[in-house]
Amino acid sequence: MRRSIATVCISGTLDDKLTAAAAAGFDGIELFENDLVVSPWSPSEVRSRCADLGLSIDLYQPFRDFEAVGPSLLRRNLDRAARKFDVMASLGVDTVLVCSSVSPDSVDDDELAASQLAALADRAGERGMRIAYEALAWGRHVSTWDHSWRIVQLADHPALGLCLDSFHVLSREVSPDGIAGITPGKIFFLQLADAPHLRMDVLQWSRHHRLFPGQGAFDLPRFVELVLAAGYDGPLSLEVFNDVFRQADPARTAVDAMRSLTALEDRLGSRRLPPAPDLTGHAFTEFAVDGHSGPELRSALRGLGFAHTGQHRTKPVELWEQAACRIVLNSAVTHPGPAMISAFAVTSSDPLRSLARAEALSAPAHPNVREPGEAELAAITAPDGTSVFVTHPGDDWRSDFLPTGGTASGDAGLLTVDHLGLAQPFDHFDEAGLFYQSVLGLEHLATEEYAAPYGLMRSRAMSNPSRAVRLALTVAVLRRGEWAPAVADPQHVAFTTADIVATAAALTLPKLRIPDNYYDDLAARFALPDDFITTLSRHGILYDRDPSGSELLHLYTPVFGGRVFFEIIERRHGYDRSGEPNAPVRMAAQRHRRLTTSNHPYGTSQAVP
Numbered sequence: 160m161r162r163s164i165a166t167v168c169i170s171g172t173l174d175d176k177l178t179a180a181a182a183a184g185f186d187g188i189e190l191f192e193n194d195l196v197v198s199p200w201s202p203s204e205v206r207s208r209c210a211d212l213g214l215s216i217d218l219y220q221p222f223r224d225f226e227a228v229g230p231s232l233l234r235r236n237l238d239r240a241a242r243k244f245d246v247m248a249s250l251g252v253d254t255v256l257v258c259s260s261v262s263p264d265s266v267d268d269d270e271l272a273a274s275q276l277a278a279l280a281d282r283a284g285e286r287g288m289r290i291a292y293e294a295l296a297w298g299r300h301v302s303t304w305d306h307s308w309r310i311v312q313l314a315d316h317p318a319l320g321l322c323l324d325s326f327h328v329l330s331r332e333v334s335p336d337g338i339a340g341i342t343p344g345k346i347f348f349l350q351l352a353d354a355p356h357l358r359m360d361v362l363q364w365s366r367h368h369r370l371f372p373g374q375g376a377f378d379l380p381r382f383v384e385l386v387l388a389a390g391y392d393g394p395l396s397l398e399v400f401n402d403v404f405r406q407a408d409p410a411r412t413a414v415d416a417m418r419s420l421t422a423l424e425d426r427l428g429s430r431r432l433p434p435a436p437d438l439t440g441h442a443f444t445e446f447a448v449d450g451h452s453g454p455e456l457r458s459a460l461r462g463l464g465f466a467h468t469g470q471h472r473t474k475p476v477e478l479w480e481q482a483a484c485r486i487v488l489n490s491a492v493t494h495p496g497p498a499m500i501s502a503f504a505v506t507s508s509d510p511l512r513s514l515a516r517a518e519a520l521s522a523p524a525h526p527n528v529r530e531p532g533e534a535e536l537a538a539i540t541a542p543d544g545t546s547v548f549v550t551h552p553g554d555d556w557r558s559d560f561l562p563t564g565g566t567a568s569g570d571a572g573l574l575t576v577d578h579l580g581l582a583q584p585f586d587h588f589d590e591a592g593l594f595y596q597s598v599l600g601l602e603h604l605a606t607e608e609y610a611a612p613y614g615l616m617r618s619r620a621m622s623n624p625s626r627a628v629r630l631a632l633t634v635a636v637l638r639r640g641e642w643a644p645a646v647a648d649p650q651h652v653a654f655t656t657a658d659i660v661a662t663a664a665a666l667t668l669p670k671l672r673i674p675d676n677y678y679d680d681l682a683a684r685f686a687l688p689d690d691f692i693t694t695l696s697r698h699g700i701l702y703d704r705d706p707s708g709s710e711l712l713h714l715y716t717p718v719f720g721g722r723v724f725f726e727i728i729e730r731r732h733g734y735d736r737s738g739e740p741n742a743p744v745r746m747a748a749q750r751h752r753r754l755t756t757s758n759h760p761y762g763t764s765q766a767v768p
């Protein structure tokens with residue numbers, strides 16, 4: 160199907176927007192009137208610029224507050240429309256979006272609305288143009304798709320059809336099912352936007368919180384299927400009003416937008432991507448370290464029962480292992496600073512197919528920095544710059560490391576990597592969610608918010624179907640204020656254990672002090688026996704239970720190297736969440752420890768918490 164994007168989705172001047180849309184591979188645009196009004200280009204210049212870029216102008220929009228008015232206002236509105244038809248003729252666009260009136264001058268009279276829209280369609284039809292009528296969710300008298308369809312049927316004019324916008328349809332309680340029964344040919348245009356479920360004024364929700372398909376909570380594949388069932392064969396066009404995208408790099412937003420449509424079409428089966436292969440686990444997680452953070456992380460890993468088992472043949476890179484948990488410390492960093500997760504590797508049943516899928520979703524390939532004789536690892540670059548390697552379980556990437564002969568001093572019982580906690584830059588959180596889910600074939604498990612000591616946090620948990628690869632993306636819901644500690648939120652690796660109490664007893668690490676108040680509250684909330692609470696408290700273990708009775712026992716380490724920490728997890732009876740209720744306790748405890756521990760190489764202001 161053809162793919163279009165409304166200019167309102169992207170930041171910048173009209174030139175920036177068109178250039179970005181074309182570079183990302185869109186076939187066409189919806190031209191937002193404001194973008195034309197503020198542009199120094201005449202309509203015919205816009206037309207030729209679009210033609211040069213290979214973009215069609217599929218829709219001119221919006222034309223507001225037209226229908227169901229008194230005779231003199233109707234005359235005025237028809238004059239206004241005639242001027243716009245002139246502009247459209249110069250632009251070479253034949254369809255205009257007329258959104259349902261929000262004006263107090265309009266009356267609640269479907270017959271009147273229909274006859275006036277028919278009069279408008281007459282004038283449009285004479286010029287070879289069409290009217291696509293869209294019910295705004297906050298329209299004064301017409302605010303649902305079925306109401307707009309009744310009016311279009313009443314008008315019964317060949318130059319009048321519907322514009323369906325997934326936001327306006329799915330934000331309202333009216334079922335979309337009947338869309339499949341709309342007369343073929345009467346849906347003139349389809350606009351797509353996703354959004355999180357929010358209980359708020361629908362206009363504010365629409366103007367600030369729309370997202371690209373796959374980033375929010377709407378069932379867009381089903382919605383598009385209904386529209387296609389009604390015979391729609393026009394473009395899939397994105398119309399996303401979003402405060403962050405309005406400020407972001409246009410080229411980048413356009414790629415994100417294109418990825419969302421490609422992934423949607425993949426779900427619909429109208430565009431075949433290489434299917435995401437099964438993922439079988441985490442192969443390794445790499446931290447970039449410098450002269451300060453390296454020693455801290457080494458001692459933390461020793462305290463967790465890891466052993467330094469391998470030394471890279473050519474680079475200052477160390478492999479640390481315990482059972483199937485593998486951490487790589489990379490000292491070849493170009494920018495000294497706090498430690499960070501610079502790369503991670505997952506195992507795939509078909510790494511080349513994973514890579515082909517990533518490429519089809521415009522995921523940038525990682526530059527190959529392989530030395531002669533080194534194992535080849537396929538990699539892509541995530542939105543925040545993290546390298547994501549995809550390897551075959553049998554791949555011998557370990558042969559790049561010469562054995563050190565090192566063995567762990569004590570076994571803490573860590574088994575596998577449960578998940579990675581990847582703090583995201585504010586501007587790229589939604590982009591990253593879609594990236595990881597579509598590229599790696601992960602499903603969205605839950606998005607939760609919690610109040611942390613330095614602000615509200617949002618966390619998005621995702622996993623492959625077998626739960627072998629889990630990621631949790633986190634972000635502060637607002638950009639950080641000046642008072643909150645600067646720099647980024649910490650990232651973490653969570654390891655599984657079959658017996659967290661035994662693991663906790665075996666650790667030789669500084670512990671986080673979890674307040675007694677937490678355990679008092681826990682006992683009250685879950686009616687837990689005293690001796691169990693005492694055991695948890697002795698080891699600083701946190702607890703959660705879901706409504707089905709599944710339990711999570713987990714503990715956190717302090718922050719090491721300025722920005723990273725570890726978590727140890729025991730999931731009981733299939734607990735499938737991430738223990739978000741305990742995140743604020745963890746953050747406060749880590750902050751407390753940082754403030755009360757002197758001689759920290761990065762000082763107290765470097766990282767949250």
Ligand SMILES: O=C(O)c1ccc(O)c(O)c1
Pocket residue numbers: 220221256258293295324350365366398
């Ligand atoms: O928010 C608006 O006014 C507006 C305008 C045009 C649209 O297509 C739309 O969905 C919303």
Ligand SMILES: [Mg+2]
Pocket residue numbers: 293324350398
């Ligand atoms: Mg719309």
